[in-house]
Amino acid sequence: MIREGKTLFLKTAQPVACAMCHGEQGDGKGIMGAALVPPPRNFTCGVMMKDIPDGQLFWIIKNGSPETGMMSFAGLPEEQVWQLIHYIRSLAK
Template identity: 55%
Template sequence: MKKSLIALVIAVLAMFVANTAFAADCPQKRKTKKAPGSVYSKDRSGNADAKKGKEIYDKKAKPMACKMCHGAKGDGGGQLGKALKPKPRNFTCAKTMADVTPGQMFHIIKNGSPGTGMAPFGKTLSDKDIWNVIKYIRTELMK
């Protein structure tokens, strides 16, 4: 009986710890400043190409591909992202992404996010390329 009780307590504690660890990733708290009004409400992803966005996300973005930090699934679990504090944005977390507009994403990709590992890509990606990446993220990773 004692062994069963001890095993039960350990199992419950293990589930609590695992649940707490996953809960920390979703939702993610951020202090990134809101994009300027005209940019925040902008959405040019309607005419963008998700397939081209995936190519950029997976390998063509410079200085490094988005998936290196954000992960192939967009969950923030990329190889380089594991070492970053705070962790890269988890696009698969609906609670985190609920208030992130396409314009806010555009602003962050173009200008970076101070206090995080998110570098600015505005000098290496065209605005069209950035909108393609946003289209890919919003249609394929944020499901």
Template identity: 55%
Template sequence: MKKSLIALVVAVLTMFVANAAFAGGDCPQKRKTKKAPGSVYSKDKTAKADAKKGKALYTKKAKPMACQMCHGKKGAGDGQLGKALKPAPRNFTCAKTMKDVTPGQMFHIIKNGSPGTGMAPFGKTLSDKDIWNVVKYIREELMK
């Protein structure tokens, strides 16, 4: 009986660790996110954005919570809160997933959220300038 209990505990812990290790890391990720309106989809204001300010927002300062809480420190969709979300948060490090996501599409999703996912809208707590800073940080530092 004792061996069976130990084996069960080990099996459960192994499954938990394996699930946590791979949460959000799927590449490519399948998404059904609606395309941003044409004028927004094709916008790109990252040239004037500040990646350093974007990093501060991504890692600590965005409200109601920092992006890394769900997307993870390195952007793989494996943040502590993201592990509970279905679908998993966007994995910015997956080139196959991100290759067709324009800066304007990213801006639109951050500002308005993404229905059917855990991505909340940040348009009321971040200025457009701040959102472009986050987009620049993600594109330059996490999508390598």
């Protein structure tokens, strides 16, 4: 699950791989994310991530976050969204 999520995150998610904004390490330092306000989420911040429920992560990946650079990935099958959520959770320290 986590390995599949990692591939999606780094490379295969369409239209744009998550890492372009969220960074290869998931720390929010991707090249496309640099200019965004608010900045992309830092998924390695365990203190913040533990307060965000799975349902919210799921909803935002599917629908995007209005007024921010976080686009909608409505085309991703639910299974892949869950793979991404497991991967993102694995980054939190």
